[in-house]
Amino acid sequence: MDRDKTIAEERKGQQSFLNYISVLLMPVIAVIFGLLIGAIFMKLIGKNPLQAYQVLWNSSFGSLRGFYETLVNTTPLIFTGLAVAFAFRCGLFNIGGDGQFLIAYTATAWVGYVISLPWFIHIPLALLAGIILGGVWGGFAGYLKATLGVHEVITTIMMNYISLYFTGYLIGGPLMKPGALPATPKILESARLWRVPHSRLNLGFMIALIAAALIYYLLWKTTIGYEVRAVGLNPDGAEYGGISVARNMVLAMFISGALAGLAGSVQVMGLEYRAYQPFGFIGYGFTGIAVALLGKNHPGGVVLSALLFGILSRGAMQMQSLAGVPKEVIEIIQAIIIFFVAAEYMFTLIARKIKRRRGGISLVNQ
DSSP states (O other): OHHHHHHHHHHHHHHHHHHHHHHHHHHHHHHHHHHHHHHHHHHHTTOOHHHHHHHHHHHHHSSHHHHHHHHHHHHHHHHHHHHHHHHHHTTOOOOOHHHHHHHHHHHHHHHHHHOOOOHHHHHHHHHHHHHHHHHHHHHHHHHHHHHHOOOHHHHHHHHHHHHHHHHHHHHHTTTOOSSSSOBOOOOOGGGOOOBOTTSSOBTHHHHHHHHHHHHHHHHHHSHHHHHHHHHHHOHHHHHHTTOOHHHHHHHHHHHHHHHHHHHHHHIIIIIISSOBOOSSOOSHHHHHHHHHHHTTTOHHHHHHHHHHHHHHHHHHHHHHHHSOOOTHHHHHHHHHHHHHHHHHHHHHHHHHHHHHHHHHHHHHHO
């Protein structure tokens, strides 16, 4: 019996290892194909892809300053990638990251310059303002989904525009500092995140990593996470098992919005020290969708995926200036990566439908 049990455990371990490999394989293949097709585009326009990719590498890892800037670009993408991934675990698609970012961005700036407090109170309070406002902005879409059945994609897109124009009005009007620049006054020193000397890298990156660890713990080590994932996998089954689908939808969208809001808070407190009037969407929310897809909606995968997109973002301008490669080639590479990852989801869905249909046919024949 002991021998059989040992063999069974070994087989289970091997199967688990193979599952991890299969999960990691597609994102790696997607990145490789994206780089290869990007190289083909460069050759077609008469540029040297090897030189371009060397510039891409050196811009991110060739110097300490470049590496710091890469991490700066990565930080907001971790937050927005986590926001999309968490909502997706509950079967929801949060496409409103930019709106949640902007509303938290503005609220944090206001708390940062209006209230004078010791830093150990002021920093948590400013972060909390972004968390709450971003969470409420996302949670409202979850509430409409849970109570009225309004699709969250529609409501989050609409709320993106409400946030864009509302924050634009506030920053260019009641909150605008005297002068021609459409921006709020600078936040106080007590509300600013610590920076690495002589760089823009700040404590926001560590906050992003802590957020990823907390989301992992919440999803896989707590009852709340179990219920969220159960609703995402099978809402009818979860409801039958006594789990409130409506409550978990609202909660998931609140946490998702709070994560996107943290990106806005960190942007103000660690980089800009004030809120500038937005003239369009920031783009972090939409890029977060790609980050979450490539990261398989897992917090660890989101961090690695955000790092990749941070490298590409950092290297785009360097490739254009030093290798003569248009920055749009980087966007092509990103689009190809997303295409391959999305294709995997599509093929998986088709395979499941075929399997279910075959299962139904075999039951009928029996």
